[in-house]
Amino acid sequence: MVEQELDLDFRQFFELSADLCFIAGFNGYFRKVNRAVCDTLGYTEEELYSRPIDTFVFEGDQAATARSREHVRSKQTLYHFENRYVTKQGEIVWLSWTAKAVQSEKLVLAIAKNVTNRKQLEFERTALMAELQKANRDLKQLGLVASHDLRSPVSSLIMAFDLIDVNELPDGETKDLISMLKESGHNIHVSLSRYLDMLSDASAPSPTMEEVVLDECLGLVRKSIANLLDRSGAAIRADFSGAETVYFHKSSMESIFLNLITNAVKYARPGVPPIVAIGSSPGQLVFSDNGQGLDLDEVGDRLFRLNETFHSHPDAKGVGLYLVKRHMEQMGGTVTVESRVGEGTSFTLRFAASA
Numbered sequence: 001m002v003e004q005e006l007d008l009d010f011r012q013f014f015e016l017s018a019d020l021c022f023i024a025g026f027n028g029y030f031r032k033v034n035r036a037v038c039d040t041l042g043y044t045e046e047e048l049y050s051r052p053i054d055t056f057v058f059e060g061d062q063a064a065t066a067r068s069r070e071h072v073r074s075k076q077t078l079y080h081f082e083n084r085y086v087t088k089q090g091e092i093v094w095l096s097w098t099a100k101a102v103q104s105e106k107l108v109l110a111i112a113k114n115v116t117n118r119k120q121l122e123f124e125r126t127a128l129m130a131e132l133q134k135a136n137r138d139l140k141q142l143g144l145v146a147s148h149d150l151r152s153p154v155s156s157l158i159m160a161f162d163l164i165d166v167n168e169l170p171d172g173e174t175k176d177l178i179s180m181l182k183e184s185g186h187n188i189h190v191s192l193s194r195y196l197d198m199l200s201d202a203s204a205p206s207p208t209m210e211e212v213v214l215d216e217c218l219g220l221v222r223k224s225i226a227n228l229l230d231r232s233g234a235a236i237r238a239d240f241s242g243a244e245t246v247y248f249h250k251s252s253m254e255s256i257f258l259n260l261i262t263n264a265v266k267y268a269r270p271g272v273p274p275i276v277a278i279g280s281s282p283g284q285l286v287f288s289d290n291g292q293g294l295d296l297d298e299v300g301d302r303l304f305r306l307n308e309t310f311h312s313h314p315d316a317k318g319v320g321l322y323l324v325k326r327h328m329e330q331m332g333g334t335v336t337v338e339s340r341v342g343e344g345t346s347f348t349l350r351f352a353a354s355a
Contacts, residue, residue, distance in 0.1 A: 020095065020112040026073060028052045031107065040114055042088035058084035058092060072101045072108055082115065094119040180227065187224045209331070211245045212253045214238075214280060221257040225265075232265045233273040242281035246351055252327040259320035260347055264289035269342070288346040294339040303337060 014021050015034050023032040030048050038045060041056065048056070057065050061083040068081045078099040085093045099110035162182070169175045218238055222229065229236070246253070261276055268274035268291045277288045294303070294310055302308045304325040324347070328335045332352035339345040 017111075020114065022108075022110040022112070024053060024108045024110065026101075026106040026108070028054065028069075040087070040093060041085060047088075056085050058086050060084070068097070068099075069108075072099050075101060075103060078110075082119075092116070184227065209247055209249055212248050212250050213245050214240045214285070215244065217250075217253050217257055218278070221254055221261060224258070225262060228262065228265055232268065234265050234268075234276065235273065236261065236276045236278065238278040240278075240280045242279065243283070244280070246280070246283075246285065248331055248333075248351060249327070252331065256324050256327055256349070259324050260287045263320050264291055264345075267291045283351050285349040285351075286346060287349075288344060290344040293341045293343050293345055294337075295341050296337070296339055304335075 014032075017034060018036060020037045020040055021034040022030060022037065025031050029052060033045060033048055037048065041048070043056075054062050054065070065083050068078055068083075072078050078097060081097040081099075082094060083097070085095055087093055093114060094116045095112040096115045097110055097112045099108055101108050164178055169178065215238070218236070222236065228234075264276045264287070265274050268289075272290065275290045277286075279286045279288075296303070299310060303310075304321050306319065306322040308322075325335050328349060328351075334350045334352075336348045336350075337345060338348075
């Protein structure tokens with residue numbers, strides 16, 4: 001009586017299971033399949049029983065399927081084997097198998113899950129990753145080409161200014177203008193060279209890290225944007241007594257200083273000279289300004305996204321903060337922000353690496 005009840009329960013489980021249930025012989029033919037198999041593959045039971053199992057398997061998977069069948073026949077249980085079957089309509093279905101042999105009966109009991117949707121998502125994700133990697137390589141190449149090709153005309157411009165003897169110019173204002181243009185050209189050349197080095201180094205498996213002297217880094221950036229600071233009346237108040245250096249990628253650190261300082265100047269409150277305060281402590285840097293500020297509840301996680309802008313400044317491109325976050329994360333660090341509209345913004349950079 002108990003055996004009859006168990007047999008009935010098994011048959012009900014076999015027929016009602018949403019998974020594909022199979023009983024196959026060692027001769028390579030199906031002996032029994034449930035309703036889910038017929039629904040998934042589109043064949044009747046009679047059609048499935050009439051042909052060797054391999055004829056339903058996608059041709060490219062037949063060799064691997066044969067090896068897995070031998071694995072089961074050698075008294076080993078099969079787990080999570082995946083292959084493709086071809087439906088009666090010619091469509092591809094991915095199945096994930098668990099199977100075990102009953103040696104005394106020369107049968108294989110198997111259950112398969114239809115994982116076609118998951119496999120499709122995996123393929124789409126892989127294709128998307130490939131596209132993103134290609135786009136990233138193309139952007140790096142564009143940056144390298146642009147930085148390299150722009151250095152030549154800038155060098156020519158610098159040479160032309162070097163030929164001008166400012167001491168021979170009678171007009172003091174013209175002298176100042178020529179000197180300023182010459183200095184700006186030199187700064188552009190230095191920046192292009194630095195960006196070229198940074199792009200080349202970023203392509204390496206492990207970007208070069210070193211002890212970056214924060215005051216020297218600030219000095220280089222301050223010099224490169226001297227005209228912007230003068231015109232805006234901006235003041236930079238730096239205190240690096242808490243930590244004079246940080247272990248980081250040098251060009252990336254200069255880029256972080258440049259972007260956070262120029263952002264503070266660009267987004268200053270009308271009529272209020274911008275003030276940038278920079279402070280350090282072990283493993284941390286804080287940049288604060290007295291600018292327009294942001295409504296972080298409204299901005300949300302868009303703040304560090306590429307091409308996102310939040311003010312109407314004509315130079316706003318939505319690149320600076322994206323680069324800051326990218327530099328920090330690339331070196332294992334983090335950046336967080338606090339801001340109030342009309343009061344200013346504070347960025348806290350936390351560094352993971354130490355020498």
